[in-house]
Amino acid sequence: MKAPLIVDLRSDTVSKPTPEMRKVMAAAEVGDDVFQDDPTVNRLEEKMADVFGKEASLFVPTGTMANLVSVLAQTHPGETLLLHPDAHPFRAEAANVAVVGGLLVKTVPGELGIMNLEQLTGEIVRDDNVHHSETTLIAVENTTNAGGGNVYPLERIQRIGALAKENDMRVHCDGARIFNASVASGDTPARIVRDCDTVSACFSKGLGCPAGSIVAGEASIIKRARKLRKMLGGGMRQVGILAAAAEHAVDNHVERLADDHRHVQRFRDAFSSIEGISFPLPTPTNILYIDVDDAASFVGKLEEKGVRMLAFGPKRIRAVFHLDVDDAGVEKCIDECGQLLEAGVHAS
Numbered sequence: 619m620k621a622p623l624i625v626d627l628r629s630d631t632v633s634k635p636t637p638e639m640r641k642v643m644a645a646a647e648v649g650d651d652v653f654q655d656d657p658t659v660n661r662l663e664e665k666m667a668d669v670f671g672k673e674a675s676l677f678v679p680t681g682t683m684a685n686l687v688s689v690l691a692q693t694h695p696g697e698t699l700l701l702h703p704d705a706h707p708f709r710a711e712a713a714n715v716a717v718v719g720g721l722l723v724k725t726v727p728g729e730l731g732i733m734n735l736e737q738l739t740g741e742i743v744r745d746d747n748v749h750h751s752e753t754t755l756i757a758v759e760n761t762t763n764a765g766g767g768n769v770y771p772l773e774r775i776q777r778i779g780a781l782a783k784e785n786d787m788r789v790h791c792d793g794a795r796i797f798n799a800s801v802a803s804g805d806t807p808a809r810i811v812r813d814c815d816t817v818s819a820c821f822s823k824g825l826g827c828p829a830g831s832i833v834a835g836e837a838s839i840i841k842r843a844r845k846l847r848k849m850l851g852g853g854m855r856q857v858g859i860l861a862a863a864a865e866h867a868v869d870n871h872v873e874r875l876a877d878d879h880r881h882v883q884r885f886r887d888a889f890s891s892i893e894g895i896s897f898p899l900p901t902p903t904n905i906l907y908i909d910v911d912d913a914a915s916f917v918g919k920l921e922e923k924g925v926r927m928l929a930f931g932p933k934r935i936r937a938v939f940h941l942d943v944d945d946a947g948v949e950k951c952i953d954e955c956g957q958l959l960e961a962g963v964h965a966s
């Protein structure tokens with residue numbers, strides 16, 4: 619009997635390496651990367667520096683470490699980091715910037731995960747008053763995960779970059795899903811991060827790698843980040859096996875992100891005028907927030923049918939589309955959700 623189709627939309631991190639990816643991983647030339655002897659990692663780091671239009675880049679195990687070394691490399695303990703209250707380092711990195719970085723964090727709200735420029739300007743403290751913590755780093759997130767996978771308008775990043783320059787501050791871009799931003803907007807990754815000093819990006823999300831992230835920026839910052847990676851226990855050895863997966867993903871899995879974005883629209887359109895379900899945020903990329911009356915019950919019933927989503931709040935569900943969800947998977951998902959809505963499962 620054929621195994622029943624499971625459609626897992628809890629996150630794009632659940633995507634698995636393809637057979638082709640496993641092949642390049644198995645064949646990868648490797649060396650000890652702490653000695654910078656791994657030719658595959660070295661090649662990836664050169665390539666990613668190019669992709670982001672920066673001097674250098676560094677391969678790290680996770681997006682969390684990518685953000686952390688970027689922040690640590692550009693701040694000192696006691697300084698202030700500005701970011702959106704929905705930003706990943708604020709919500710979902712176990713307070714690492716406070717614990718490891720000794721930083722004060724101030725949040726700057728704004729629609730769809732995008733910081734309000736006026737409020738951002740109001741939070742900047744740059745003086746030698748002994749009472750003050752100086753703001754030295756701004757972090758933007760692109761796309762905005764909890765902001766519905768939204769894309770930062772280039773003009774906003776440019777103004778944030780200019781504001782940072784005026785105040786002798788730096789800008790980090792948490793680009794866990796920057797390739798989604800690039801595919802949705804048509805702007806190259808290098809153009810998107812032109813006004814940012816550093817950028818981090820994940821290979822392990824929609825690009826389908828088993829692990830791995832990258833940090834790019836000027837050579838002196840990447841040099842500091844390399845030491846910080848070692849300090850944090852992220853110096854890996856024959857890790858060309860993972861770098862090969864990342865290189866393969868960048869070459870083969872970026873353009874297809876458009877399919878994920880199309881799948882989100884297909885799902886949304888299917889329920890555009892159905893009662894009991896609504897979509898609270900715009901959905902330009904691969905992340906879809908869904909509102910129903912009772913998220914836990916809806917997600918529980920859906921799971922029984924082989925469709926997995928995440929209950930994000932009492933009424934809010936998150937579905938993230940990715941490499942392992944094809945057209946048939948999307949149709950199954952629409953079908954099962956439609957049946958639940960018809961049966962009134964959304965009603966608590």
Ligand SMILES: *Cc1c(COP(=O)(O)O)cnc(C)c1O
Pocket residue numbers: 679680681682683685706707759761763792794795820822831
């Ligand atoms: C997933 C994610 C991260 C962290 O990546 P991990 O590899 O899970 O540590 C950072 N920022 C954003 C916006 C993310 O979505």
